[in-house]
Amino acid sequence: MVGYAHFIPLFPFAAFAVNILFGRKLGKMSALVSIGASFISLVIAAVTFIGNSHYGEGSYMIGRWLSFGGISLDFGVTVDPLSCMMLMVVTVVGTLIQVYSIGYMRDDKRYSRFFAYMSLFMGSMLGLLLSDNFVMLYIFWEGVGLCSYLLISFWFERPAAARAGMKAFITTRIGDTGLLIGILLLFFATKTLYFRDLGNLAINDTTLTVIALLIFCGAVGKSAQFPLHVWLPDAMEGPTPVSALIHAATMVAAGVYLVARTYGLFLAHHSSLIWVAYIGAITAFMAATIATVNNDIKRILAYSTISQLGFMMLALGVGGYDGGTFHLMTHAFFKALLFLCAGSVIHAVHTQDIFKMGGLLGKMKATGWTFLIGALAIAGVPPLSGFWSKDEILSEILREGHPILFGVAVVTSLLTAFYMFRLIFVVLFGKPRSELRAHESPAVMTVPLGILAAFSIFAGFFKPVKFEPLMMGVSAAISVTGIGMAYMLYIRNNKILPAPLRARFAFLYRLVSNKYYVDEIYDALIIRPCMRFADIAASFDSRVVDGAVNLTAYLSIIAGKVQCWFDLYVVDGIVNMAANITWLCSAVFRRLQTGLVQNYLLIAFFGLAIMILLKLTGGQ
Amino acid sequence: MIPQSHFLILGAVLFAMGLYGALTRRTAIGILMSIELILNAANINLITFNKFIGNETLGQVFALFVIAIAAASAVIGLVLVIAVYRNMKTIFTEKMNILKW
Amino acid sequence: MMNGLIRQLSDIVNNYGLPQDLVVQASFYVIAGLACVFAFGVVAMRNIFHCAVSLALCLFCVAGVYLFLDAEFLAIVQVLIYVGAIVTLFIFAIMLTANIEDRSIRQANRQVLVSAAVAAAILSFFIFIIIGAPWKAASADSAPGLEDIGRALMSAYALPFEFISLILLAALVGAIVIGKVKK
Numbered sequence: 001m002v003g004y005a006h007f008i009p010l011f012p013f014a015a016f017a018v019n020i021l022f023g024r025k026l027g028k029m030s031a032l033v034s035i036g037a038s039f040i041s042l043v044i045a046a047v048t049f050i051g052n053s054h055y056g057e058g059s060y061m062i063g064r065w066l067s068f069g070g071i072s073l074d075f076g077v078t079v080d081p082l083s084c085m086m087l088m089v090v091t092v093v094g095t096l097i098q099v100y101s102i103g104y105m106r107d108d109k110r111y112s113r114f115f116a117y118m119s120l121f122m123g124s125m126l127g128l129l130l131s132d133n134f135v136m137l138y139i140f141w142e143g144v145g146l147c148s149y150l151l152i153s154f155w156f157e158r159p160a161a162a163r164a165g166m167k168a169f170i171t172t173r174i175g176d177t178g179l180l181i182g183i184l185l186l187f188f189a190t191k192t193l194y195f196r197d198l199g200n201l202a203i204n205d206t207t208l209t210v211i212a213l214l215i216f217c218g219a220v221g222k223s224a225q226f227p228l229h230v231w232l233p234d235a236m237e238g239p240t241p242v243s244a245l246i247h248a249a250t251m252v253a254a255g256v257y258l259v260a261r262t263y264g265l266f267l268a269h270h271s272s273l274i275w276v277a278y279i280g281a282i283t284a285f286m287a288a289t290i291a292t293v294n295n296d297i298k299r300i301l302a303y304s305t306i307s308q309l310g311f312m313m314l315a316l317g318v319g320g321y322d323g324g325t326f327h328l329m330t331h332a333f334f335k336a337l338l339f340l341c342a343g344s345v346i347h348a349v350h351t352q353d354i355f356k357m358g359g360l361l362g363k364m365k366a367t368g369w370t371f372l373i374g375a376l377a378i379a380g381v382p383p384l385s386g387f388w389s390k391d392e393i394l395s396e397i398l399r400e401g402h403p404i405l406f407g408v409a410v411v412t413s414l415l416t417a418f419y420m421f422r423l424i425f426v427v428l429f430g431k432p433r434s435e436l437r438a439h440e441s442p443a444v445m446t447v448p449l450g451i452l453a454a455f456s457i458f459a460g461f462f463k464p465v466k467f468e469p470l471m472m473g474v475s476a477a478i479s480v481t482g483i484g485m486a487y488m489l490y491i492r493n494n495k496i497l498p499a500p501l502r503a504r505f506a507f508l509y510r511l512v513s514n515k516y517y518v519d520e521i522y523d524a525l526i527i528r529p530c531m532r533f534a535d536i537a538a539s540f541d542s543r544v545v546d547g548a549v550n551l552t553a554y555l556s557i558i559a560g561k562v563q564c565w566f567d568l569y570v571v572d573g574i575v576n577m578a579a580n581i582t583w584l585c586s587a588v589f590r591r592l593q594t595g596l597v598q599n600y601l602l603i604a605f606f607g608l609a610i611m612i613l614l615k616l617t618g619g620q
Numbered sequence: 621m622i623p624q625s626h627f628l629i630l631g632a633v634l635f636a637m638g639l640y641g642a643l644t645r646r647t648a649i650g651i652l653m654s655i656e657l658i659l660n661a662a663n664i665n666l667i668t669f670n671k672f673i674g675n676e677t678l679g680q681v682f683a684l685f686v687i688a689i690a691a692a693s694a695v696i697g698l699v700l701v702i703a704v705y706r707n708m709k710t711i712f713t714e715k716m717n718i719l720k721w
Numbered sequence: 722m723m724n725g726l727i728r729q730l731s732d733i734v735n736n737y738g739l740p741q742d743l744v745v746q747a748s749f750y751v752i753a754g755l756a757c758v759f760a761f762g763v764v765a766m767r768n769i770f771h772c773a774v775s776l777a778l779c780l781f782c783v784a785g786v787y788l789f790l791d792a793e794f795l796a797i798v799q800v801l802i803y804v805g806a807i808v809t810l811f812i813f814a815i816m817l818t819a820n821i822e823d824r825s826i827r828q829a830n831r832q833v834l835v836s837a838a839v840a841a842a843i844l845s846f847f848i849f850i851i852i853g854a855p856w857k858a859a860s861a862d863s864a865p866g867l868e869d870i871g872r873a874l875m876s877a878y879a880l881p882f883e884f885i886s887l888i889l890l891a892a893l894v895g896a897i898v899i900g901k902v903k904k
Contacts, residue, residue, distance in 0.1 A: 635843075
């Protein structure tokens with residue numbers, strides 16, 4: 001049953017090829033090609049999943065790729081609970097989002113190209129999930145990054161979108177460089193690149209830690225952890241289905257997946273895990289605070305994603321493998337749902353500023369209710385899926401004995417509930433704050449919303465429940481408190497008003513609403529110097545290099561002029577001089593031809609006289 | 621009684637004068653007359669040698685022929701002068717320089 | 722030289738008691754000198770007509786010189802042909818072409834000095850050669866007379882004689898052709 005797993009990425013890749021080559025002719029059919037391929041992958045993934053759960057895990061080799069110096073590198077597939085779960089998540093969410101895109105991207109000029117890129121992404125992501133060694137992983141890792149770039153800057157006529165695509169690519173590239181160095185270091189230290197060998201490596205602790213941290217760099221880049229988180233909010237310039245699929249549900253999860261996949265490496269020495277945990281915690285807290293004061297619906301969701309990914313990293317960092325991966329699954333469902341709902345809202349009201357919206361629950365029933373369900377899930381309200389996964393994370397943190405991190409996690413959960421319901425109350429309830437002509441989206445968009453809402457509710461039950469009443473009570477309390485705070489501020493508008501609060505904590509407010517000035521710091525420290533360097537290099541090129549070339553040309557011209565002068569005056573001069581000498585001689589001698597006979601006679605007799613003289617004076 | 625050299629000197633003098641005249645006269649007729657002088661000088665030489673070699677008729681016969689030829693040449697020359705005069709309306713040789721450079 | 726006309730003349734002079742050789746020599750020098758003078762006149766006179774007349778007189782003197790050389794026939798031929806025909810021809814040509822009255826026209830061209838020098842040089846060379854050469858003394862044999870010349874013309878020199886006639890014919894024809902006035 002599991003022997004067919006390697007076909008899973010094949011169908012989306014084929015769909016990509018078809019859509020790229022024949023997209024123009026296919027027109028609206030290209031969506032069906034893409035969705036069909038995703039669905040077939042889904043079916044095969046389901047088969048694999050079932051096979052895995054019945055027959056246990058297996059990983060097998062597909063083919064030999066490189067072989068040199070006694071070392072060989074093969075294509076292989078790894079099938080275990082982690083990869084099977086992720087396969088299911090990616091295929092289900094991917095297929096639903098592509099169905100949604102039929103409606104969302106209906107009027108777009110590059111419709112078929114969009115689906116081509118989506119298929120390429122699906123293929124790369126599925127390949128990444130299935131790879132059993134670092135090289136394959138890296139190939140698909142880069143493929144996924146490429147698709148992210150292509151899709152963020154899909155509407156590249158807008159300069160903001162083009163810039164966002166570049167920013168995403170370059171920022172994740174920095175992380176990828178760390179990953180590459182880590183891979184190389186691993187290879188030189190152990191001569192193996194297979195994931196299954198990572199549990200028992202015979203190298204010293206420092207090398208192990210360094211490798212683990214370098215690999216974590218890649219995860220930091222792809223999963224938008226601090227300090228490489230800056231690309232994710234800007235990536236919201238892309239179409240909303242892209243944000244949903246890539247930047248909420250699947251690609252950003254690749255970083256978490258990487259850490260989970262190489263967990264053996266991290267477990268070998270505890271200091272690398274601590275780094276993971278603390279970076280996760282910092283990220284989670286920071287992003288949550290920024291989300292509380294942001295006014296753009298998609299950006300709130302983007303920071304929410306960053307925060308939740310931080311949560312997952314935190315979980316993995318303290319040793320909570322189960323909690324982290326469980327949250328990975330549930331988060332995929334409800335975050336995709338939230339983004340698609342946001343897309344539906346934006347599609348209806350044509351604005352992204354939440355303070356221009358209001359009271360949409362009445363006008364857009366399907367979208368509104370599914371939005372609410374998603375928010376409840378992320379806030380961790382029982383018995384939705386988010387409650388179970390978050391609760392597991394919190395209890396694992398506590399169990400492993402990290403009180404500080406536990407406190408940070410609790411505060412972050414509170415903030416999560418708060419900002420999520422701030423969003424809900426402002427957008428869905430109350431009176432409209434500006435002129436809105438809202439209408440519900442077509443069925444092709446709302447049906448996926450419904451399916452995802454169902455997953456958000458019930459996904460928590462895919463895993464066996466461990467009943468811990470105390471912890472669960474605490475989690476539930478956190479969620480309710482957060483919701484309550486949001487209710488107070490945004491529905492009841494009682495004494496604690498936003499404006500005085502803002503005034504009281506003015507400094508904090510400014511700091512947070514400007515995203516802790518991280519972008520500005522990067523701009524000043526890194527980007528400006530790089531641009532300056534580029535300017536210097538450019539001016540060097542144009543002055544020195546071009547100058548040298550121009551100088552050569554100039555010297556050639558001068559040489560040409562010298563030669564010209566030489567040719568004109570010296571060479572021609574010699575030739576002319578020869579002619580002139582001839583002319584002078586002839587000018588002299590032609591005067592002999594006077595035409596007068598008597599002159600000739602005179603000369604003749606003169607010659608005669610000379611001859612006689614010579615004869616007389618004894619010459620021979 | 622008169623030594624041979626005196627006759628020859630006379631011939632030489634006449635020749636020199638005829639040469640001078642041929643080189644300096646401006647009219648064609650003048651040149652022709654100088655040429656007759658030269659021919660006569662040659663004749664004097666011929667007859668002198670004829671007499672002083674003895675028992676020879678060659679010198680006188682030759683001189684006879686010279687006279688005849690001088691006559692013919694004078695005829696042709698003068699006719700040419702007349703023809704040139706008709707064409708160029710001048711008798712001065714300085715003007716007859718078409719064959720120059 | 723003592724044959725022929727000069728002999729007879731010198732005999733006449735002898736009869737008058739004058740020294741024979743002296744008279745002969747003196748008369749030779751006079752005639753030679755006249756010839757030179759008239760020759761100079763040919764080349765130096767301004768008036769062409771005067772030049773022609775001077776030429777005639779010079780040729781007369783040359784004929785006299787021929788007498789001293791016992792060439793009576795040639796002297797007569799000289800006078801007849803040269804003076805009688807050729808100089809007449811010259812005078813006709815002068816009358817047909819020249820502008821005699823104009824006295825201001827220079828008769829000598831620009832190369833007078835150089836040609837005078839050349840002529841003088843050649844003359845001096847000739848005189849030098851003539852004086853320096855060892856001449857034989859005069860032979861007292863008889864100079865050929867008219868009969869000898871006539872016989873020689875008809876026998877030994879018949880070919881040149883015929884050629885001369887041809888030449889004369891050619892000159893005649895040529896003169897007529899060139900001298901024709903073209904219509």
